Amino acid sequence: MKQLSALRWAAREDAAAMVDRLGELVSCESPPGSAPHLTVCADLVAGWGEAVLGRPARRVVQDGLPHLLWPAPDQRVLLLGHFDTVWPAGTIRQWPFTVAGETATGPGVCDMKAGIVQMLAALGLMADTSRVGMLLTCDEESGSITSRPLIEREARRSGAVLVCEAGTPDGALKVARKGGSVYRLTVHGRAAHAGVEPERGVNATVEIAHQILAVRALAAVPDGTTVTPTVLAAGTTTNTVPETAALSVDVRAWTREELDRVDRMIHRLAPRLPEATLTVDGGVNRYPLTPAVALPLLAMAQEAAKDIGLPPPDGAHAPGGSDGNFTGALGVPTLDGLGAVGGGAHSRGEYVEVRTMPDRAALLAALVERLLATPS
Known part of the structure; x- marks a missing residue:
């Protein structure tokens, strides 16, 4: 296992590849409810996930919609995200993925395709992922109707849930959601x-x-x-x-x-x-994600940040909901906002600060390592 103090440097070596992967994922459109598009996107992400986890995805198809699950037998941590976006097919032609300076834009770049890229990068920094599960759904933007039972089932068998939705524009994690x-x-x-x-x-x-x-x-x-x-x-x-x-x-x-x-x-x-x-x-x-289930994990994230030389992230309250609401409502420790630093979700001003992506991936890896090292 890499020492935590080395995680940032290992992640930075992968920075260019992360941006390339983000461009490929944003360009692979995944509009809400479109099974053909979502299936193509699932194929892409499934290959990446298998490469870093060393085990194939279990494809759970509900009403034609493909959700991707990598369960762990002793699931101490569940990484949770979604690869659907709010953008209709064809948006990428008028608004292609673009990187200008340190900022990337494109449909779904912040909500939440950069979070998926960071999640995969974090797993790639870890020597042992055998107790880490990952669930990527494809109907979050339309209410998680088909994926909710799957999310709740996997949360119940997990020690903690880390949601890789975007953080705030200043990098805070999300400890409460309406x-x-x-x-x-x-x-x-x-x-x-x-x-x-x-x-x-x-x-x-x-x-x-x-x-x-x-x-x-x-x-x-x-x-x-x-x-x-x-x-x-x-x-x-x-x-x-x-x-x-x-x-x-x-x-x-x-x-x-x-x-x-x-x-x-x-x-x-x-x-x-x-x-x-x-x-x-x-x-x-x-139901709301409440601070009671998130603040202990925020404290661990802050310690993990110190371990790798990053400023400890703050905790923020977010009006919007996520699938972390489901897991938190079950009483499962849940921390949200571990994805990209960016903003403008659901607008054509959606953006991600690409310079922060390696550090966010390193922070996620460091937090997972801490959770795995903590007695259950």
């Missing part, structure tokens, strides 16, 4: 001619407007709870009283109690217009 819920409200009214006899209709657009105001009132600003109406659809033609309307609602909160409160209130919503009907679908998707 939980999230998603809802769809559907209104059924009655159609009528909008110009001749609108009074005979039950206007679904008006009813959904009442519901928009009702759900917005459920937010709790002092607590950081947001309840945001997002996608709205209503009506058919400009001269018809709308018969149906549908609304999507995004909810985020720092505590389980707040998510549960909003969930109860949304399911209690009632129509305001006589003869209108309202149905509510959805619920809590991810």
